[in-house]
Every structure is written in structure tokens, then in C-alpha cells.
Amino acid sequence: MTESPDPKPITALADEGPTAPPRSHWRDVWDQFKSHRGALAGGIVLLFIILAVFLGPYIWPYDATYIDIRSRNQGPTFAHPFGTDQLGRDTLARMLEGGRTSIAVGLTAMLLALVLGSLIGVLAGFFRRLDGPLMRFTDLFLSLPLLPLLLVMVLLFREALNGMFGPEMGIFILIVVAIGVTSWMPTARIVRGDVLALKEREFILAARSIGTTNFNLITRHILPNVMSPIMVSATLGIANAIITESALSFLGLGFPPDFPTWGRLLNDATQYLQDYPERVFWPGLAISLTVLSINYMGDGLRDALDPRIRGR
Amino acid sequence: MLTYTIRRLVLSIPTLLFISLVIFLLLELAPGDPMAQVPLTVPPEVKERMREALGLGEPTHVRFFKWMYQFFVVEPMLLFDHIFGTALAEGQQRVLSWQFRSPVMDVIVQRMPQTLWVVAMSYVVGILIALPIGIYSAYRQYSLFDQAGTFITMVGYSVPPFFSGVLVIVIFSVQLGWLPSIYDTTLEVVDWATFKKQILQMVMPVMVLALQTTAQISRFMRASMLDNLNQDYVRTARAKGLSEWAVVMVHVLRNSMIPVVTVIALGVPYIFGGAIITEQIFKVNGLGQLLITAIQANDLPMVQTVTFMIAVLIVMFNIVADVLYGVLDPRIRYD
Numbered sequence: 001m002t003e004s005p006d007p008k009p010i011t012a013l014a015d016e017g018p019t020a021p022p023r024s025h026w027r028d029v030w031d032q033f034k035s036h037r038g039a040l041a042g043g044i045v046l047l048f049i050i051l052a053v054f055l056g057p058y059i060w061p062y063d064a065t066y067i068d069i070r071s072r073n074q075g076p077t078f079a080h081p082f083g084t085d086q087l088g089r090d091t092l093a094r095m096l097e098g099g100r101t102s103i104a105v106g107l108t109a110m111l112l113a114l115v116l117g118s119l120i121g122v123l124a125g126f127f128r129r130l131d132g133p134l135m136r137f138t139d140l141f142l143s144l145p146l147l148p149l150l151l152v153m154v155l156l157f158r159e160a161l162n163g164m165f166g167p168e169m170g171i172f173i174l175i176v177v178a179i180g181v182t183s184w185m186p187t188a189r190i191v192r193g194d195v196l197a198l199k200e201r202e203f204i205l206a207a208r209s210i211g212t213t214n215f216n217l218i219t220r221h222i223l224p225n226v227m228s229p230i231m232v233s234a235t236l237g238i239a240n241a242i243i244t245e246s247a248l249s250f251l252g253l254g255f256p257p258d259f260p261t262w263g264r265l266l267n268d269a270t271q272y273l274q275d276y277p278e279r280v281f282w283p284g285l286a287i288s289l290t291v292l293s294i295n296y297m298g299d300g301l302r303d304a305l306d307p308r309i310r311g312r
Numbered sequence: 313m314l315t316y317t318i319r320r321l322v323l324s325i326p327t328l329l330f331i332s333l334v335i336f337l338l339l340e341l342a343p344g345d346p347m348a349q350v351p352l353t354v355p356p357e358v359k360e361r362m363r364e365a366l367g368l369g370e371p372t373h374v375r376f377f378k379w380m381y382q383f384f385v386v387e388p389m390l391l392f393d394h395i396f397g398t399a400l401a402e403g404q405q406r407v408l409s410w411q412f413r414s415p416v417m418d419v420i421v422q423r424m425p426q427t428l429w430v431v432a433m434s435y436v437v438g439i440l441i442a443l444p445i446g447i448y449s450a451y452r453q454y455s456l457f458d459q460a461g462t463f464i465t466m467v468g469y470s471v472p473p474f475f476s477g478v479l480v481i482v483i484f485s486v487q488l489g490w491l492p493s494i495y496d497t498t499l500e501v502v503d504w505a506t507f508k509k510q511i512l513q514m515v516m517p518v519m520v521l522a523l524q525t526t527a528q529i530s531r532f533m534r535a536s537m538l539d540n541l542n543q544d545y546v547r548t549a550r551a552k553g554l555s556e557w558a559v560v561m562v563h564v565l566r567n568s569m570i571p572v573v574t575v576i577a578l579g580v581p582y583i584f585g586g587a588i589i590t591e592q593i594f595k596v597n598g599l600g601q602l603l604i605t606a607i608q609a610n611d612l613p614m615v616q617t618v619t620f621m622i623a624v625l626i627v628m629f630n631i632v633a634d635v636l637y638g639v640l641d642p643r644i645r646y647d
Contacts, residue, residue, distance in 0.1 A: 284475030
């Protein structure tokens, strides 16, 4: 240690206050997120797609179910930029309508999976007694063959739910619940791991020592601190749910035919593959582009929320 | 390690029993009636006898235990007979498919080769492509190759097989006419011409499935290599004058392969499940296609057996992956 010629005993007191204005956590996250070009592009594309499918049907003049048999099987024209299908329905209108369903399914199923996963993860991590049973339960779900079971579930409960809620709402609820209950496991595992580590930290001990109840401990102290893994699994969950819904629709076990989704449109288009091969392009591109942009966003979000990477 | 393996194997038995029960109960709710195709002129008492012949007359738990007996006792005995020429399973009732009116296992054995050829081949191809991409991307991090590789794996991750499959059909079958769009399973490889045909028809399904495998494995490989490249032992290896090739391909690669091998092991059961969607697109009549036609035809014993077999494989390969992790990495101790 080198001796300074003029020792100041407590230099910290003489320091001026921090020059930079204080920055919030989310501001830092946003700055880091912005620097990931792929994530930013993904976010913009996703925003565009979401705006298009939710606002587009109000602007675009054609209805998705309007049949104009005289202008069927058209290629791209000025009136129908994406062409028309075998019944003369406008493909762009169907794409917008289908995207609305696909993204709605993705968001809702993701929310369900997230709530289930966080609940089970937090409970397993926080209460030692629940840890064993809940994690065995998670392992059990992880070892189920999911796609076959999804197919079976859809086949079994379609009629019953259709009767209860009508054909559109019934199948929507069925698919959302089916995807939700088969995709919560990764979230639960990650959240449990984080909660286990958090539980031993001093601020939890401090909160507990002033008599915070378990419920408040979880909602005020634990949950805000595990938000970042939850958000990352949320983005990946949306992508997964959109692909699963499209796969079900593609296999003919999803939404009914006159109720377009992207998977359904792709399935319809494959039947005309020989004559109109270009028709499979738009729905497939829409699914891929959405999932791609969500995945890029998830990547950027993971980096942005990781304080070890931030500022590099 | 041995005690750990044994403990895991013993623990897997209740898990598997529970899974089989879940699948059975789920199928029990099925609304379909296997007698739906029988003409209305058949009198009800004959119909009742036919139901009993299918094994539907008894209560649920009896049928569940009968299925378990057939699956866990009769079928293995039959396999034993087949290998050693004994006659243990003579006259025993086997799991019968309602759709084919023949034992489920026979149908599965018929369908297995197609699935193994196409899906397993694509898994191997995917891994062989993924490893070099992952290694080189990590070695030259943020280079042009890495950026391109990351983008391509991201695309492979995001493009679902029902789009990439249809897309390659449009390009290579419809537009260019190079490859057949339908997989011909009756083709027998006897000479050079049929071999060439077999290769040609396998290209597209293998390509589509390999894209997905490549995307997943190369991401893992890259991340794992990046974790290891900055370790101290790498600097030591360079400092003592090892060639760059030896440092990367021997020291770093061997350590990076540990998590990648377990990921590869975890993916194996899904080969046997067949790629349901890809098989559907290319009309490969493998196990995945068998499963989906069985679901559509309400062939419950078939769905039950195939789904359960996939579950067994998933549980087993989970154990394999965990044990392998412990064997390959001496830092991991389970006991």
C-alpha cells in the first residue's frame, strides 16, 4: 500500500454526490436491449405483425368469410394483393383474421402456462415440504409424450366443449388449456431454482424478521426478483404456443375450417399444392416470421435482464 | 454411480405405472365407438358379443390390468420366444389393434424400419452438421460465420416442419421436379437404381428434420464451447505450447461435449415417436403416422401402446442422460 503525501482520513465524505442522474433498473434493461440489433428488429417486426392483425381487419375492406365465387383462384392482383382461395375469399383478409386467432391463442396459452409454472415453481422453491412432490409431478409431466397427448385431448374434449361454449369459443378454450397445461414445466423448474437461491438471501431474512407473512414475502419480495426468468420464458412460451397451435390445425385437429388460423390456412393450401404452390407461402411465412422475431426478442431480453452481461 | 442408477431405475417404475394409468384413463373418456362402422342390420346381442371380443365388456380396472399383463408379460415372452425359439407365449392373448385386427406389436415392428431410416438418419445428419458449426461459431465468436450460423440456427428453430416440409416440396418436387414428394415405402433396395431412388426419396424428409436438429444442437454446442474457451486450463494448454488444433479439438471439445451429449441423448426417444408432422407431409408410414391414424380411427389399444412406449423411452433416456453426465464429468457426484 502506498502512502499518500497528504492523508485524508475519510475521503468518502468529501466526495461529491454522484454526477450521473440515477437510472432505473428498467431503463438499463431497455438500453441493453436496444444494443442487441436482432432483438430490436424482432421487436419491431412483432409489433408490426400484432398491429396489422389486430387493426388490419378494420381497415381492409374484404371480410375473411366473404365468398366471391367468380373471382376464385386468383393470383396476386391489385384488389387482392395475396390472391384469393378456391372459394374466392380474399387471402389477405384471411391471413389477418387467422393471425388474430393464432396470436391470441399464443398469448393466452403462454399466460396460462406462465401462471401455472410460476405458481408451482414458487411453491416448490419456497416451501421445503412441497418441493419433493411438486418436482416429481413436474418430472412426470416432462416425461409424457406431449404431442400425442395433445392430439388425444383435442379429439376427446372437442365435442363436449363445442356443446358448452359454441364451436369457436369451445375450441379456443380447449386449445389454450391443452397447450397451457402441457408447457408450464420449464418455467416451473427455472423459477424454483431462482427461488431456492433467493430464499437464503439477507433481505428475505430481514423481511421475515419484521414479521412479514409468507404470502406478502412471496408477492412483494420473491416474485419481483424472479420476474426476469419468467419474462424470458414468456417470450419463448408464446413462440412455442403459436407453433403448437399451428401444428394442431395443420393436422386437422385445431380450429374448424371456416375459422381461419395460420396453421389451418397452411393446411388448406397444401391440398392445392400442385396447382397453386404459391398459396402455402404467406401463412408459412407469417408463422415463421412471428416465431423468429419472438425468439430474437427472447434472446435479447435474456441478455438485457442478465446484469452480468449488461454494460459490455 | 451404480447405486444411483439402480435407484433411478427403481423410481422410474412407479412413474411409468402412473403414466400408463393416466394415458389409459384419458383414452377411457374417448367418445368414439369401435362398433360405429358395424352395419345397423347387425342385431344388438351380436354387437354386444363383438364388443366383448374386443375386450370391452369388462370394467375399466380389469381392462387396465389385462392390458398391463399383456404389455409387460406376454409381449416380452413373445420376444423371448422369437429369439430363443421357445414357446412360452403360446396361446396367450396379445394386445390387439382394433383397426388392423392384428397384434399391435406386429404393426409397430412393421412400421419401425421406415421411422428408423428417415427419422434416425436425419438425427444423425443433423448432429454431424451441427457439431462443426457450433465449434467454429464459438471459436470465431462474432465473426461473419458466427453471425450467419446464429441466424440460420435461429431460422431453423423458428420455421416449423409443416412449413419447411411444404416449402421444399414446392421447390424440389413441384418447381424443379428433382425429388419425389411422396415417400414410397414399398420400394425394396435390390440394385443400384433402387438404391438411388431410395436416397432421392429420403433427401427431403431428412433435410427438413435435420434442419431442426441442427438448429438445436449447434446452439448448445456453441454455448458450451464458449463457456469452456475462456477457462484457465485452455490458457495453460496454449502456454505449454500445444498446437491450436490440439487445444480446441482435444481439450476444449472434450469438455464441451459433456452437456451436448446429454442433450443428444434426451432427443433420442423422439426419434422412435417418429416425426408425426414430417411423416404426415411426406406420407412416410412410420410410427408417427401410425399414431395419428390410430388417433383418428379411435384405435385405443394402438394409441395406448405407442404412447406408452414413447413414455418409457423418454423416462429411460432421461436416466441415461443423467448417468452419462455423471460418467463423463467427474465433478458431478450423485451419491
